[in-house]
Amino acid sequence: MKYAFYPGCVSKGGCPELYPAVLKVADKLGLELVEMEDAGCTGAGILSREVSDPINARTFAKAEAMGLPIMTICSTCQGVMTQANHRLKDDEYRQMINREYLSEEGLEYKGTTDVRHMLWAIVEDYGLDKLRDLVVRPLNGLPVAQFYGCYLKRPPELMVPKEFAKTRKTALEDVIEALGGVAVKSSGRGKCCGFPILTSNEENSLSMCGDHTLDAKAKGAVAMVTPCPLCHLELDGKQADAAAHKGQEINIPVFHLPQLVGLAMGFSPKEMNLQRHLVSTKPIEQRLGVEVKA
Amino acid sequence: MPQHDVIVIGGGFAGLRAALEARASSADVAVLSKVHPMRSHSSGAHSGVNAALKSGDSWQDHAKDTIEAGAYLCDQKAVEVLCKNASEDVVALERMGVIFNRDSDGRIDVMPFAGSSHPRTCYAGDSAGHVILQVLYEQVLRSQIPTYDEWFVSSILVEDGMCKGVVARELKTGQNHAFYAKAVILATGGLGRVYSPSTCSLTGTADGPALAYRAGAPLVDMEMVQYHPTTLSDRGILITEAARGEGGRLVNKDGDRFMAASDAGAMEMAARDVCSRAVHAEIQEGRGENGNVYLDLRHLDKGRISDRLRETLWLLEDLEDLDPSKDLIPVRPAMHRPIGGVRVDTFGATGLPGLYAAGECASTGAHGANRLGGNSLLDCVVFGRRAGEAAARHSRGATWHPPQESLAIAETAGFNEIASRAPGKDTPGIIRRELGSLMNRKVGILRDEAGLKDAASVLRNLKERHSRLGLRDKDAAYNTDIISAAELGNMLDVAEIIIAAALARRESRGCHYRTDFPQRDDVKWLRRSVATRSTRGPIINSAPVVVTQWNPAERNPAR
Amino acid sequence: MEVKIAIKRSNAQTNGKAISQAYSIEMDGNRTLLDGLIRIREEQDPTLAFRGSCGTGFCGDCTMTVNGKGAVACRTKLGKALKKADDGIIEVGPLKLAKVAKDLMYDAENFHWQKFKAVEPWVDPVAPPAKGENVVANDEVQDLRAVMSCTQCGLCDQGCTVLVVDKTFLGPAALTKAYRAVFDSRDSRTAERLQKLSMRRGMWDCTHCFEASEHCPKRIEPTDRIFALHDKAIKAEAGPPKVVHHYKSFAASVKAHGWLDEARLAVETEGFTNVRGLMKLLPFAVKAGIKGKHPLPYMLHKKRPGAEHIKRIFEKWEDNGK
Numbered sequence A: 001m002k003y004a005f006y007p008g009c010v011s012k013g014g015c016p017e018l019y020p021a022v023l024k025v026a027d028k029l030g031l032e033l034v035e036m037e038d039a040g041c042t043g044a045g046i047l048s049r050e051v052s053d054p055i056n057a058r059t060f061a062k063a064e065a066m067g068l069p070i071m072t073i074c075s076t077c078q079g080v081m082t083q084a085n086h087r088l089k090d091d092e093y094r095q096m097i098n099r100e101y102l103s104e105e106g107l108e109y110k111g112t113t114d115v116r117h118m119l120w121a122i123v124e125d126y127g128l129d130k131l132r133d134l135v136v137r138p139l140n141g142l143p144v145a146q147f148y149g150c151y152l153k154r155p156p157e158l159m160v161p162k163e164f165a166k167t168r169k170t171a172l173e174d175v176i177e178a179l180g181g182v183a184v185k186s187s188g189r190g191k192c193c194g195f196p197i198l199t200s201n202e203e204n205s206l207s208m209c210g211d212h213t214l215d216a217k218a219k220g221a222v223a224m225v226t227p228c229p230l231c232h233l234e235l236d237g238k239q240a241d242a243a244a245h246k247g248q249e250i251n252i253p254v255f256h257l258p259q260l261v262g263l264a265m266g267f268s269p270k271e272m273n274l275q276r277h278l279v280s281t282k283p284i285e286q287r288l289g290v291e292v293k294a
Numbered sequence B: 001m002p003q004h005d006v007i008v009i010g011g012g013f014a015g016l017r018a019a020l021e022a023r024a025s026s027a028d029v030a031v032l033s034k035v036h037p038m039r040s041h042s043s044g045a046h047s048g049v050n051a052a053l054k055s056g057d058s059w060q061d062h063a064k065d066t067i068e069a070g071a072y073l074c075d076q077k078a079v080e081v082l083c084k085n086a087s088e089d090v091v092a093l094e095r096m097g098v099i100f101n102r103d104s105d106g107r108i109d110v111m112p113f114a115g116s117s118h119p120r121t122c123y124a125g126d127s128a129g130h131v132i133l134q135v136l137y138e139q140v141l142r143s144q145i146p147t148y149d150e151w152f153v154s155s156i157l158v159e160d161g162m163c164k165g166v167v168a169r170e171l172k173t174g175q176n177h178a179f180y181a182k183a184v185i186l187a188t189g190g191l192g193r194v195y196s197p198s199t200c201s202l203t204g205t206a207d208g209p210a211l212a213y214r215a216g217a218p219l220v221d222m223e224m225v226q227y228h229p230t231t232l233s234d235r236g237i238l239i240t241e242a243a244r245g246e247g248g249r250l251v252n253k254d255g256d257r258f259m260a261a262s263d264a265g266a267m268e269m270a271a272r273d274v275c276s277r278a279v280h281a282e283i284q285e286g287r288g289e290n291g292n293v294y295l296d297l298r299h300l301d302k303g304r305i306s307d308r309l310r311e312t313l314w315l316l317e318d319l320e321d322l323d324p325s326k327d328l329i330p331v332r333p334a335m336h337r338p339i340g341g342v343r344v345d346t347f348g349a350t351g352l353p354g355l356y357a358a359g360e361c362a363s364t365g366a367h368g369a370n371r372l373g374g375n376s377l378l379d380c381v382v383f384g385r386r387a388g389e390a391a392a393r394h395s396r397g398a399t400w401h402p403p404q405e406s407l408a409i410a411e412t413a414g415f416n417e418i419a420s421r422a423p424g425k426d427t428p429g430i431i432r433r434e435l436g437s438l439m440n441r442k443v444g445i446l447r448d449e450a451g452l453k454d455a456a457s458v459l460r461n462l463k464e465r466h467s468r469l470g471l472r473d474k475d476a477a478y479n480t481d482i483i484s485a486a487e488l489g490n491m492l493d494v495a496e497i498i499i500a501a502a503l504a505r506r507e508s509r510g511c512h513y514r515t516d517f518p519q520r521d522d523v524k525w526l527r528r529s530v531a532t533r534s535t536r537g538p539i540i541n542s543a544p545v546v547v548t549q550w551n552p553a554e555r556n557p558a559r
Numbered sequence C: 001m002e003v004k005i006a007i008k009r010s011n012a013q014t015n016g017k018a019i020s021q022a023y024s025i026e027m028d029g030n031r032t033l034l035d036g037l038i039r040i041r042e043e044q045d046p047t048l049a050f051r052g053s054c055g056t057g058f059c060g061d062c063t064m065t066v067n068g069k070g071a072v073a074c075r076t077k078l079g080k081a082l083k084k085a086d087d088g089i090i091e092v093g094p095l096k097l098a099k100v101a102k103d104l105m106y107d108a109e110n111f112h113w114q115k116f117k118a119v120e121p122w123v124d125p126v127a128p129p130a131k132g133e134n135v136v137a138n139d140e141v142q143d144l145r146a147v148m149s150c151t152q153c154g155l156c157d158q159g160c161t162v163l164v165v166d167k168t169f170l171g172p173a174a175l176t177k178a179y180r181a182v183f184d185s186r187d188s189r190t191a192e193r194l195q196k197l198s199m200r201r202g203m204w205d206c207t208h209c210f211e212a213s214e215h216c217p218k219r220i221e222p223t224d225r226i227f228a229l230h231d232k233a234i235k236a237e238a239g240p241p242k243v244v245h246h247y248k249s250f251a252a253s254v255k256a257h258g259w260l261d262e263a264r265l266a267v268e269t270e271g272f273t274n275v276r277g278l279m280k281l282l283p284f285a286v287k288a289g290i291k292g293k294h295p296l297p298y299m300l301h302k303k304r305p306g307a308e309h310i311k312r313i314f315e316k317w318e319d320n321g322k
Helices: A016-027 A049-066 A074-086 A091-105 A118-126 A128-136 A162-168 A171-176 A200-219 A227-235 A239-246 A258-263 A282-287 B012-022 B059-069 B076-096 B130-141 B205-217 B273-286 B302-308 B310-320 B375-397 B405-420 B428-442 B449-468 B480-504 C032-043 C079-083 C108-118 C139-149 C155-161 C161-165 C171-182 C190-197 C209-214 C223-235 C240-257 C264-269 C276-289 C307-321
Strands: A002-006 A032-037 A070-072 A115-117 A143-147 A181-185 A224-226 A254-256 B005-010 B029-033 B147-149 B153-159 B164-170 B177-186 B223-230 B250-251 B293-296 B329-338 B342-343 B356-357 B527-534 B537-544 C002-010 C018-028 C063-066 C069-072 C089-093 C101-102
Touching: A002 A049, A002 C101, A016 A032, A016 A118, A016 A128, A049 A070, A049 A074, A049 A091, A049 C223, A049 C307, A070 A074, A070 A118, A074 A115, A074 A171, A074 A227, A091 B449, A091 C307, A115 A118, A115 A254, A118 A162, A118 A171, A128 B273, A143 B164, A162 A171, A171 A181, A171 A258, A171 C032, A181 B012, A181 B164, A181 C240, A200 A227, A200 C161, A224 C223, A227 A254, A254 C223, A258 B273, B005 B012, B005 B164, B005 B205, B005 B375, B012 B029, B012 B375, B029 B153, B059 B076, B059 B428, B076 B130, B076 B177, B130 C264, B147 C108, B153 B177, B153 B205, B164 B405, B164 B449, B177 B205, B177 B375, B177 B405, B205 B342, B205 B356, B205 B480, B205 B527, B223 B273, B250 B273, B273 B293, B273 B329, B302 B310, B310 B329, B329 C032, B356 B375, B375 B449, B375 B537, B405 B480, B405 C032, B428 B449, B428 B480, B428 C032, B480 B537, C002 C032, C018 C032, C032 C089, C063 C155, C069 C155, C079 C089, C089 C171, C108 C171, C139 C171, C155 C171, C171 C190, C171 C223, C190 C223, C209 C223, C240 C307
Parallel strands: A002 A032, A002 A070, A070 A115, A143 A181, A143 A224, A224 A254, B005 B029, B005 B177, B029 B147, B177 B356, C002 C089
Antiparallel strands: B153 B164, B164 B177, B223 B329, B250 B293, B293 B329, B527 B537, C002 C018, C063 C069, C063 C089
């Protein structure tokens, strides 16, 4: 399985721990990643679609020329790209974008590129059975709350269309269980983490972060896992602030999806860059019997 | 005790339009409505509003179509006011912010409607009502007109032969309050709940006509009850006339376009009364299926339909899992709109000083014996505006004294009396269901003397049961039981008048079809029926029809 | 068929506490929940309080919670609701985010109408034409009509993730209503509106998580409408300074490098001269810096290979906008 790999900005920026973890895990899974170094930001829902659609069309055209589907590792990248790709299915619109924006570079997008999140790639392309075979350090019933990130779930007709309902509705739960963990259904699992309004309304953002993490704990989870680095920035990065805002201790470690997979496949915490998290993952490491250096 | 120059009862088209005009005339005006204005039945009007905006069309053509559709029972002076003002009032709506569909020049577009000689109906997809209601409400907010939402008016205060305000109950608290006003405008909308099924919202309970009638103002043309030819199966949900305007066909179970027999020229574009009777006959004679005929849109352009009938398509998808590009739509006639109402002149004056009425609860006589599609919204904006203006003028000129406090106290006590009765087996709803079924069966598309007499006798019994009705809900706050009981009282009063007027008119004309008198009789019945209250029930008199320039003639059924 | 419905009821006597009451009616599953509730009120229990008006999905009055999810009762078929119900009983309650008034009725004034009024949704016309109607393109009319097909049913607000934590947020319904005035070419107050809508609790508090679009029964796409408001406000530089800096810096970074420079974004969002804001960034930066969870300082930020092409796309877009 070979993909045009779109790492996005955050896996190398705000969450630098993610990018190397992805490469290691993908390698172990045998997912061949050809990184798209020459691809622009998706716009992340911040740039106007008037400009982000052409930028994304450019990315799609390049992958199309490579003859590969795109793999993302961020719910936001995935969501924005899926939506843009959907709009670009309209012939008239796509041709306008090609004409006005891409032709100068000699590119043309024909509308055939598939964009897939790593989570979907694992569940749909690689397969849970094969994943199970690779588990050498099972999670041993570890209760983990899944947190998808809103962009991986919505709009549902695009993100979880009927033909993928079986695999995508519970993709994260299924991965947790394949790794030997117990998926904990928290009420925030498909909701927005609060990150997008950190700038405009920090108070509300922290309330959301606090509610989601506290609810996961209340439901019995000892850790959370997310396929979205923006959610990670919020749930891990702002957790201490959220705890202060809520006046309650939280302290629940949050894993990037590939980190949790990697840990179960035998990678060391260091290899998964767990030391870079703001909320310590040590209790989980201990619980899984990972050797912890003093 | 709230007091305003002008109080408008009802927050639909006519009420909001009246309030805006009263405000523009510098009156202190308030709107009192039993539902939030945005929940008014006006939101369910799909079709559009008629105005001869386009070259080749004229207000005279519009008037002639209106009068022919009305089977020459129209007050022609009122028709002239309606049609002459149409263009200006529709443009005024546009300037307030209504988003009518546009033609390629960016001007208001028009579509063909049944009974109209030219395409004349200005529309906004298939949700003109919802759009216009929103814009009027927006403007009410902009004008800072206070609205009392979810207040139910139980009576009109009349003293010294003048209307001096109303008594109303706040749903939220259960408190009754007197509202004093120099002028009151009734704009309560329809009475569809008297019939079952009906295309009318749950709010259409004949409140305005009943309030006016009890206050001593006459009602007119109450026997004229329009059935809409295409409502969805047995649900009483309207499938807009625009579906036929766009080229939709009516077919029976064998796929035949049966309208050819009634009017080979106009076919599905025949006037509503003609069309409804033809559909009814087709079903009665066994050429329907499960009580329905079919509306066929399968041959129409899919893209065009998905824009023009956007809301209708969703409705059909949600409720019937139907896709009109592939499936036939099961339809049958159902009660749609009263043509009669509180008798008013073209300025909404009822004859009782200080009391005005506009919109569906009122009748200027402009619609005669059958209303042309697209004239209803027009009626609300033209006559609503004029009523607002006239009421404001009246409030400036009146030497006015507040009524004796005892008046409101007595009215409130009368309303609350029901709360003191012990509950029995009956509920307001049980009686209403019997009423609706009765009216549909005996006072519907086809009527005869035996059936009407039967109806009158059953109705007496229902009224008697209503007078003994006790309430189960003892709460003050949000007591919908007491409101339902009061609404039922309104409906029973008005149903009695409908039956009496239908018995009196021994001919067939427009919406009123007597199988025992199937012919139109201009010699005896070119007259409007006027109902007034007496201790022994309604008295039906008649009044001449005002004719200006269109002499009664054979009706072209297409119009 | 027999339809069992359990209704969450509360009134003055229950002190706001809801008790579940079960009803059973005989009704065709093709009928709607509103039909069912009317039947219950008419035949069995006239004390049951709920709102409902048009019965066809046009007035928005009968919104409630059905089997745990927001729904418009007159567009909810009994048969379908029964299929989704646990134990074969349809669970019905009032809207969850609104204050309950009685039974299925809620405080609509605060939930819908105060916010509806707050966005001043009316058109304040520019000088009208001397004669006749305004000339408007049909495309604009169709777009506005889609927005105006909103019935204020409140399902988007019910699904909103921000309203859960902050009831004072304007919410998607009111913001969608605001779109109607902002994008109406006949209106004269666009800039002022964008300013007002940019106040705290306004459009910038939306997380654009697409819950609103998912829950809208009329497919109005409220989330997209809010995106459009954002775009318009940024173009007009109408947002709060911090937000405008954030957006501009984001765009500038992508334009210059092809991708996002987060360190630069953080600094520019606060504003180079906003010392207090910059100080606030420090603890996170230091903490994250020690942990190694930190973006590269922006001085070291590398251009992506295709950056000049992305810059061209930006330039063309900016030209198109002129």
